[in-house]
Amino acid sequence: MGSSPSFGAFAVRRLALLLPQLFVVVTAAFVLIRLVPGDPAANFLGGSATQEAVDQLRVKFGIDQSILSQYGEFLSGLAHGDLGTSWRTSQAVTQDIGDRFPVTFQLITLTMAFSLLIAVPGGIMVAALGRGRRSRAGRAVSRGYGLLAGAMPEFWLGLLLILVFFVALGVAPGPFGLLDSDVAPPQSITGFVLVDALLTGNLSAFSSAAAHLALPVITLTFVTAAPLLRMTAGEMRQALGSDYVRFARAMGLSKGRVYRYALQSTAAPILTLAGVQYAVLVGGAVLIERIFSLGGFGQYGVEAVLASDYPAVLGFVTVAGTLAFVIYLVLDLVQGALDPRVR
Amino acid sequence: MSTMESIATNDATAAGPRLPRRGAAAAARAWRRDRGLVAGLAIIALVALVGLLAPLIAPHPQAESIGASLQPPGAGHLFGTDDVGFDVFSRVLYAARVDIGIALAATALSLLVGVPLGILAGYTRSYAGELAARVSDTFQAFPVFIVALGLAAAAGSKASNLVFIVAFLNAPIYFRLARNQTRVLRNAPFVEASVVAGERTPRILVRHVLPNAAGPLLAQASVNAGWALLLTSGLSFVGAGVRPPTAEWGAMIANGSEHLLGGEWWPTVFPGLAIMITVLAFGLVSEAISKRIQGVRDER
Amino acid sequence: MSGDDALLRVEGLTVGSAGGGTVVDGLDLELARRETLGLLGGSGSGKSTTMRAVMDLLPRGLQRRGGRIVFDGAELTAGGERAWAAVRGRGIALIPQDPKASLVPVARVGPQMVALHRRHHGSGRAAARKAAADALARVRFPDPDAVLAAFPHELSGGMAQRVTIAMALLADPVLLVADEPTTGLDVVLQFSVLQLLQELIADRGMSMILISHDLGVIANYTDRLCVMRDGRIVERGVTAEVFERPAHAYTRELIAATTIEGIDAGARPAAAEVST
Numbered sequence: 001m002g003s004s005p006s007f008g009a010f011a012v013r014r015l016a017l018l019l020p021q022l023f024v025v026v027t028a029a030f031v032l033i034r035l036v037p038g039d040p041a042a043n044f045l046g047g048s049a050t051q052e053a054v055d056q057l058r059v060k061f062g063i064d065q066s067i068l069s070q071y072g073e074f075l076s077g078l079a080h081g082d083l084g085t086s087w088r089t090s091q092a093v094t095q096d097i098g099d100r101f102p103v104t105f106q107l108i109t110l111t112m113a114f115s116l117l118i119a120v121p122g123g124i125m126v127a128a129l130g131r132g133r134r135s136r137a138g139r140a141v142s143r144g145y146g147l148l149a150g151a152m153p154e155f156w157l158g159l160l161l162i163l164v165f166f167v168a169l170g171v172a173p174g175p176f177g178l179l180d181s182d183v184a185p186p187q188s189i190t191g192f193v194l195v196d197a198l199l200t201g202n203l204s205a206f207s208s209a210a211a212h213l214a215l216p217v218i219t220l221t222f223v224t225a226a227p228l229l230r231m232t233a234g235e236m237r238q239a240l241g242s243d244y245v246r247f248a249r250a251m252g253l254s255k256g257r258v259y260r261y262a263l264q265s266t267a268a269p270i271l272t273l274a275g276v277q278y279a280v281l282v283g284g285a286v287l288i289e290r291i292f293s294l295g296g297f298g299q300y301g302v303e304a305v306l307a308s309d310y311p312a313v314l315g316f317v318t319v320a321g322t323l324a325f326v327i328y329l330v331l332d333l334v335q336g337a338l339d340p341r342v343r
Numbered sequence: 344m345s346t347m348e349s350i351a352t353n354d355a356t357a358a359g360p361r362l363p364r365r366g367a368a369a370a371a372r373a374w375r376r377d378r379g380l381v382a383g384l385a386i387i388a389l390v391a392l393v394g395l396l397a398p399l400i401a402p403h404p405q406a407e408s409i410g411a412s413l414q415p416p417g418a419g420h421l422f423g424t425d426d427v428g429f430d431v432f433s434r435v436l437y438a439a440r441v442d443i444g445i446a447l448a449a450t451a452l453s454l455l456v457g458v459p460l461g462i463l464a465g466y467t468r469s470y471a472g473e474l475a476a477r478v479s480d481t482f483q484a485f486p487v488f489i490v491a492l493g494l495a496a497a498a499g500s501k502a503s504n505l506v507f508i509v510a511f512l513n514a515p516i517y518f519r520l521a522r523n524q525t526r527v528l529r530n531a532p533f534v535e536a537s538v539v540a541g542e543r544t545p546r547i548l549v550r551h552v553l554p555n556a557a558g559p560l561l562a563q564a565s566v567n568a569g570w571a572l573l574l575t576s577g578l579s580f581v582g583a584g585v586r587p588p589t590a591e592w593g594a595m596i597a598n599g600s601e602h603l604l605g606g607e608w609w610p611t612v613f614p615g616l617a618i619m620i621t622v623l624a625f626g627l628v629s630e631a632i633s634k635r636i637q638g639v640r641d642e643r
Numbered sequence: 644m645s646g647d648d649a650l651l652r653v654e655g656l657t658v659g660s661a662g663g664g665t666v667v668d669g670l671d672l673e674l675a676r677r678e679t680l681g682l683l684g685g686s687g688s689g690k691s692t693t694m695r696a697v698m699d700l701l702p703r704g705l706q707r708r709g710g711r712i713v714f715d716g717a718e719l720t721a722g723g724e725r726a727w728a729a730v731r732g733r734g735i736a737l738i739p740q741d742p743k744a745s746l747v748p749v750a751r752v753g754p755q756m757v758a759l760h761r762r763h764h765g766s767g768r769a770a771a772r773k774a775a776a777d778a779l780a781r782v783r784f785p786d787p788d789a790v791l792a793a794f795p796h797e798l799s800g801g802m803a804q805r806v807t808i809a810m811a812l813l814a815d816p817v818l819l820v821a822d823e824p825t826t827g828l829d830v831v832l833q834f835s836v837l838q839l840l841q842e843l844i845a846d847r848g849m850s851m852i853l854i855s856h857d858l859g860v861i862a863n864y865t866d867r868l869c870v871m872r873d874g875r876i877v878e879r880g881v882t883a884e885v886f887e888r889p890a891h892a893y894t895r896e897l898i899a900a901t902t903i904e905g906i907d908a909g910a911r912p913a914a915a916e917v918s919t
Contacts, residue, residue, distance in 0.1 A: 153622075156596055267749075305493045306581070
């Protein structure tokens with residue numbers, strides 16, 4: 001009888017490769033930025049700058065050095081947690097990102113949480129409709145929703161929601177940032193406004209932030225939940241028609257237990273999709289952040305690119321890539337924990 | 344942002360050589376079975392046609408102010424006018440050429456580059472292919488929009504640049520898909536039989552591998568064409584894609600959004616609808632193809 | 644046979660597909676207590692579908708259109724879902740055709756068996772686990788604990804089959820339905836599985852319905868049999884008698900195609916009828 005490796009062995013194997021893989025990821029980030037044609041300094045100063053000014057800037061920012069030495073500086077900076085200094089804000093890039101990341105994190109985490117809350121029960125319900133007319137209707141709705149949500153530009157959806165709920169109905173706050181201008185931000189403990197507001201009992205800040213996050217979260221959730229729902233419905237439907245469900249039912253196990261078995265078997269692919277979507281949301285919530293002026297991580301990246309702020313762009317891409325890599329790693333581990341066949 | 348491009352079907356449809364189609368009877372069956380496919384293709388064709396014929400059918404020129412700005416939809420202006428006084432309806436029509444043109448061109452280009460390389464890499468089992476696949480896997484972790492943005496910002500706002508950028512970002516997907524399909528098909532009995540029978544490689548590739556791999560590739564291509572459109576409009580929305588006065592749906596939305604808070608909804612809503620309908624059509628086509636592949640597989 | 648003693652009585656069972664076709668056509672069946680009945684037929688004969696209908700576990704696309712099913716005195720077809728729920732497991736247990744695929748892939752064997760025992764006997768976890776280990780020992784596993792800790796994909800086909808038999812023991816049914824229990828097993832394993840089944844049902848006084856397309860299995864392990872074809876029973880009777888003097892042409896074909904004399908004489912089964 002063959003036996004699957006224990007989860008511990010599997011985890012160790014995956015984590016052992018962590019450092020070398022991280023190294024590859026940050027190198028890829030560096031290469032990616034360098035791929036972009038043009039001279040960063042010239043781009044930053046714009047078309048009307050003199051050659052002299054450009055050259056001065058190059059020396060000042062250290063990009064007159066050879067590529068290899070720049071790479072070396074990049075790596076050594078990384079080892080110290082230093083991503084350089086932004087050309088625009090003159091602040092450390094790590095500081096810039098640190099200031100902006102919490103908003104993005106709250107945005108995408110809330111999005112993912114609500115997406116799962118809608119998609120998983122929804123998908124199970126669609127799958128449980130069984131056979132006949134109701135089932136076909138349910139699947140048609142799920143399919144229609146999937147197609148629609150995938151076809152809508154999310155920035156357009158966000159604007160539509162602003163139009164309806166702020167301009168027309170006046171029930172949502174305007175797209176002017178995370179907090180109302182007359183509300184003071186809560187004392188910073190974790191850096192996450194929602195959490196800090198709760199911890200310090202600052203209800204006005206909490207409700208203000210929550211209200212401002214409502215439309216962005218709804219927009220992203222609408223788009224994110226769709227593929228999750230379709231996948232859950234599809235996987236559950238398959239599971240409910242499988243041999244092991246048939247056997248479990250034949251042997252008299254309760255419906256609840258049978259559904260639990262089916263859900264257990266489908267947990268891995270569903271969570272994988274959710275994880276991939278989460279990783280994509282890190283850089284993918286950009287336009288929503290911009291529309292709602294949330295001042296997030298993605299928005300920072302966009303502004304950096306448009307201004308040709310080279311270190312900021314490099315820092316952003318490095319962080320985003322590393323984050324995605326870490327998320328995929330966690331995903332792998334979770335998959336290994338849930339499904340022994342994967343090990 | 345669509346993640347569908349990374350969740351592509353990777354199974355091969357291998358079970359045998361393709362059957363030839365049979366004329367009108369097949370077409371009638373196709374309509375009954377694949378209403379989505381026909382509807383989707385019809386919409387895409389319609390949009391492409393509109394784009395092509397825009398100069399002929401648009402009531403007003405795309406970049407000439409006809410007078411009052413921010414007029415709501417009404418007589419003479421089906422979709423109203425924008426803040427500069429352009430007719431929104433005409434601009435929506437003109438924008439079709441840019442948007443669907445870029446989407447189709449970029450998809451075609453990345454197919455033309457990615458698929459042959461992928462098939463070759465899969466068939467010859469070369470290490471270079473494995474390396475290329477691994478490298479492209481690594482780059483998949485990076486936020487696509489920002490990378491596209493960086494490339495677009497650096498390269499300049501021309502439609503042709505966008506075609507190359509989107510094609511460049513998409514080609515690895517087809518490379519990987521084609522390679523995986525080919526690798527699986529390579530081991531299929533009917534391919535082995537051809538090899539043993541002495542058929543020459545190019546012939547095997549064209550007659551056996553390509554038709555069987557074509558299904559998933561086309562399904563993926565259709566989804567990606569829609570995704571290319573969303574990307575293009577997103578880039579233009581932030582100002583890094585196609586720039587005014589050239590009409591482009593995303594740029595139009597950006598322009599319209601400046602007046603949204605004042606209640607003037609039409610410059611924002613209509614271009615977005617156009618995007619949605621077109622991408623929806625691509626999605627319908629892709630789904631129909633996928634369903635067809637599944638159905639064929641089940642029948643076998 | 645006196646009607647009131649029958650453990651299972653099926654009258655006029657008709658099962659149709661959603662597309663309109665008929666898979667089982669007005670079938671009548673009787674099973675006595677402590678008896679092993681064979682259902683013999685090729686693929687598509689309706690034998691598996693019949694038993695699925697008896698447990699009310701028809702797949703999507705098939706529906707029971709008519710008929711009466713009485714089990715152990717209770718009329719299942721009149722009692723609704725409750726009646727069937729009472730019968731599944733405790734009354735009728737299944738030995739599935741593909742045992743590896745019939746076990747939940749992401750859970751270990753132990754929890755699956757424990758859940759089954761607790762469901763039917765209301766036992767505590769420890770007691771259920773002990774019962775599971777005992778059942779595994781009964782089906783000749785030398786190391787029950789190892790099996791309890793294993794995942795289904797780690798088991799071989801033969802081992803998985805014995806696990807499902809052990810699970811049937813845990814449910815402690817009156818009727819065992821063995822659906823092609825020897826598929827995918829080599830000859831030696833087939834023999835040991837069938838021997839095991841025979842031993843267990845004799846031990847506990849169970850009845851068994853043995854579904855198979857394999858004449859050898861039916862001939863050697865059943866008391867009576869029904870030969871099925873195209874959703875109907877074409878011949879029934881005491882196994883030994885039917886094999887000695889087959890009355891129906893189809894039965895004769897089946898036997899001729901697989902006995903040595905028949906093959907020597909050049910007999911071939913009608914193409915789509917018999918599968919081996």
